[in-house]
Amino acid sequence: MRDFAASDSQSLLQILENVNDVITVRDAETGETLAVSGAVEEVYGYTPEEFRDLPIEAYSAGPPEYSEDRAHELIEEAKRTGESTFEWKAKRADGTEFWVDIDISKTDIDGRAVLVSVIRDVTDRKEHELELERYKRLVSLISDPVFTFDGEDRIDYVNEATLDLTGYSREELIGAHPTKLALSSTTSREHLEAIHGLQGSEQDSVRLEGTITRADGSERTVESHMALLPPRGDASFGGAVGVARDITRRKHREEKLERFASVLSHDLRNPLNAAMAQLTLLREVEGCDNEYVDTLEDLTDRMAEIIDDVLTLAREGRYVTDPxxxxxxxxxxxxxxxxxxxxxxxxxxxxxxxxxxxxxxxxxxxxxxxxxxxxxxxxxxxxxxxxxxxxxxxxxxxxxxxxxxxxxxxxxxxxxxxxxxxxxxxxxxxxxxxxxxxxxxxxxxxxxxxxxxxxxxx
The missing domain is CATH 3.30.565.10 (Histidine kinase-like ATPase, C-terminal domain)
Incomplete structure (x- = not known):
């Protein structure tokens, strides 16, 4: 067992034996620190003897949330109810701040009412939680729908934009299978296979396109970019995160462009080809070779060039689906x-x-x-x-x-x-x-x- 400072009770030694967390024992009535485990030196940077004599404010991050007054409120709660559990932002001897979990229990030792505090450094966990909270906040502000699947292919997170797109409530989507939104179960299955196929692949993400059915029965064409999430524990698949975009208007625009291109290809190209053929006959059969025929040929060539460019414009604007x-x-x-x-x-x-x-x-x-x-x-x-x-x-x-x-x-x-x-x-x-x-x-x-x-x- 590590060194520790204790006032006089052998029973306190038994409490602190073989414990890696910081443990302090205080008199419930006077607040006097009776014992401090040796782990305090590693966690706080003070020797047990130094720590015993310090006021709470010396190893707390400070007001307003982590002041000595607030600490005494939590201690009083433990006196009344017998226990108190909370997170606390602490401060080391060198001034650096860190996070701890504190469990205070009221008990009797040799007929003396004491408060036993178990203090555990949870800085890594807390920073991870804060980072997740920041990410959630950022995601919630993204205008595009963002969602995640868990390892069982169940929806486990959606932002507000996803709710707006689908028309479903958060309660209706969380825990649901993606087929809840899919117009075609076959397409949904193919999409899930593509997502799982990222495992062991050199690709970081996959682009998917499909039609979803909203809560009101209407349909929207959606494009999603999916990436894998890290697996948890021994699982091989940890789920996926997706960012979606409603491309219904774009698809309608592409369809209109396609119809427009069809008109150009047939209704304009055919009579133009006929006119160009007539010009060839004028030159080769009728022997007409003058500036008027040259002008007509220039005009038909320019019309053909314009048609080619407009056709190209209609086709090249389509979104790249297979890069x-x-x-x-x-x-x-x-x-x-x-x-x-x-x-x-x-x-x-x-x-x-x-x-x-x-x-x-x-x-x-x-x-x-x-x-x-x-x-x-x-x-x-x-x-x-x-x-x-x-x-x-x-x-x-x-x-x-x-x-x-x-x-x-x-x-x-x-x-x-x-x-x-x-x-x-x-x-x-x-x-x-x-x-x-x-x-x-x-x-x-x-x-x-x-x-x-x-x-x-x-």
């Missing part, structure tokens, strides 16, 4: 090969890293940025692709974009080139948005245009 990881430098090289400016120069940083996204659409994004540079910067323009901390930048040494116009360059129809359709940079913005990235335009070191794409997974 792949690929070297950005490879996409840059593929995109540059499509540039119709032999005198233009491409400069690429040594290491552009990797990108997680739709490779075809990232290539199209780069193609449009390169086309914008060569269209406005001239045949000998130099285009540089650099890596950023969270993305990449494409910079040219052309005339640049006036500061007052930079907010407009990604809008529909914006173009300063006579042969531009005004959709090129808008397509860039749509592709960036589909990846949940960001794009901004500024001025390069040489005065040209600089496009920075950020928020890129790397």
């Amino acid at each position: 792949e990881t690929f070297p950005l430098s490879a996409a840059v090289e593929e995109a540059w090969n499509t540039v119709d400016s032999p005198a233009a120069t491409l400069v690429v940083a040594d290491d552009l890293g990797v990108v997680e996204g739709d490779r075809r659409r990232v290539r199209r994004l780069l193609e449009n940025l390169f086309d914008n540079a060569t269209r406005h910067g001239g045949e000998t323009v130099t285009v540089t692709v650099d890596r950023l901390d969270d993305g990449f930048a494409v910079t040219d040494d052309g005339p640049g974009i006036p500061a007052e116009e930079r907010e407009d360059v990604f809008e529909y129809g914006y173009s300063t080139a006579d042969d531009g359709t005004g959709f090129g940079l808008n397509i860039v913005a749509e592709i960036v948005d589909a990846h949940d990235w960001d794009v901004a335009v500024s001025e390069g070191d040489d005065g040209g245009a600089r496009f920075e794409v950020t928020g890129v997974s790397d």
